Amino acid sequence: MKIAGESPTVFQPALAAIRFGTGRSPLHPDPEAPAAMLAALAAPDAAAGAFPVSPVEDVLHWVEPMRELQRAGRGADAQRLELLREIRKAERPYEAANLAAVLARGIGAGDGFRDRLTLFWADHFATAGRGPFLRNRVDSYVDAAIRPHVAGRFEDLLKAAVLHPVMLKYLDQTSSIGPESRVAQKGGRGGLNENLGREVLELHTLGVGGSYGQQDVRQMAELLAGVTMTDELETVFRQARAEPGAEHVLGFSSNARRDRMWDVEQALTYLARHPDTAAHLSRKLAVHFLSDAPPDDLVTAMTTRYRETGGDLAQVYAAMLDHPASWDPTLHKIRRPVDFVMASLRGLGADPRALVTMAEETPQRIYGRFMQPMRFMGQDWNEPEAPNGWPEEAAAWVSATALSERLKWALRVTELPGVPQDADPVRLAEAGLGALLPEEVRFAAGAAETRREGIALVLVSPAFQRR
Incomplete structure (x- = not known):
């Protein structure tokens, strides 16, 4: 789907709000520029x-x-x-x-x-x-x-995410001990768990096609072996659980005589600055925001900026926003359920404070009106199917069942607190889509028998589903 008459090389405010934001709003202006x-x-x-x-x-x-x-x-x-x-x-x-x-x-x-x-x-x-x-x-x-x-440096994001107690618990890092550690030698329960070490290399930094092998995974797991969580839910390094000796992950080597948490952080810094990481993250960002098959020169520009700045994410985003491909008016991606819900309420001019009040007064309604519908649409909130997260491919979100659930939710959206009682289908179409509004969607919104049905028609239209 394209914006009629627009050049693919020119910044477009409406497209910026839809492709890079949470949708257009009658209450907030579109971005003025990158x-x-x-x-x-x-x-x-x-x-x-x-x-x-x-x-x-x-x-x-x-x-x-x-x-x-x-x-x-x-x-x-x-x-x-x-x-x-x-x-x-x-x-x-x-x-x-x-x-x-x-x-x-x-x-x-x-x-x-x-x-x-x-x-x-x-x-x-x-x-x-x-x-x-x-x-x-x-x-x-x-x-x-x-x-x-x-918007900071990727190495800081990497350390904060990988070493957070929720991540450690999720990937069973709290049960990992080095095979030759003091705890293991005393008959302690558990063994070396490679989950976190593998995901750091395969998903979080270098990518599936990165220049690492099973030996690097093993060495990374041994380096991480002492990282665990206290009863007070704080991340610590327990030397007794750590694998003795130096570890070697690609071109990084730890120092057995040094503070091992320092070594863990240095290894993460090394991986964050690796050329493979620059390429992996740049492509993943481009796929997420633009297309399942983004232009190679866009990915190259982002990768180059990443390497030049040592992983300054704001600069990588700048390279993405500065590239003509970002303003190609063809919309390739499908809004995931959480994006769809946000954009729908945003387009209707809903009061966000009403959701917070609902959660305080009747939290079960958050489950019934948001969490459960998103699960039926295919996105079980905070329960991804695997550590690699939700599918990026547009086709993953357009099954008949998922689209039917989107329609069911859209038909009830006007019942939600915070949605203006005078919400109008045509105004929603104009506010939510702007220059992307096809004439057939405008006509359908105005011709619907009821306001409820007109709003649902706009929200489930292909024009609104895409970003």
Whole structure:
């Protein structure tokens, strides 16, 4: 789908809001230029303050009661099960509140670029909550480890994400010990777990086609073996769990006599600055924002900028936004369910504060109106199918079942609090699509028998589904 009469080499405000943001809005102007989008990234994150996400620390008050019951041994099994049920019940509202905050940020954002980047990097470092304390804390992880670093240096983002307790627990790093470690020599339970080491190389940095082998995976796992989590949910390095001796990962070598956490961080810095990482991340960004098959010269320009700046992500985004391909009016991608929900409410001019109020007063409605529908659309919030995150291919999101679920949700969107009671299908079409609005969609919006049906027709139209 193209914007009629537009040049593919010229910045287009409406396209910027749709392709790189969370959608067009009747309440917020489209971005003025790439420079304005980058300046907004450099500015303070006002949305995070306006719609806060509950931090991991909010769960710490459960740690000591659980520890006491664990010390009591098997005689306290019944009490432990009861406490686990109590924790699960108490934590579920936090999951609803955090999702409401994420959606509210995207709906009320100035241009939505920061929110889209946060979703991209959260998917790149995909996790799911594991264990009684962290089960519902993925959004807390994203808010602490990812969102603050989306416009900084990749090495800082990499360290924050990889070494966060939610990631360590998700990839079973907390059970990993070196085969020759002191803990292993004393008969300690567990063994070397390669999950985190493999994903750091294969997914987070060099990519599947990167210049590493199984020996590098093994050495990275041994280097990480001492990294674990305390009962207070803090990341630490336990020397007794670490594999003795130096480790060698591609061109990096650790120093057995040095602080091993320092070595872990240096290894991550080395991987972040590797040429393979520059190419892998640049292509992945281009695929996410532009096309499943982005132009090679765009990826090359982004890769070159990455290498020149040592992984300065803002500069990589600048290279992407400066390239003519970014303003090719052909829309190749399909909005994922969370993008679709954000863009729909944003296009309707919904009040983001209403979602936060809903989560505070009736958190079960967040599950019923957002989380469950997104699951039926194909995106089980905070439960990706694997560490490689959600599919990028447009075709993955256009099955008959998924589109049917989008229609069901769209038919009920006007019932949501915060959606203006006078929401009009034609105004939605004009506000949500701007220059991309096909005449047939405008006609269908105006000709619908009911306002509800007209709004749903706009939201499920191919023009609105694409970005």
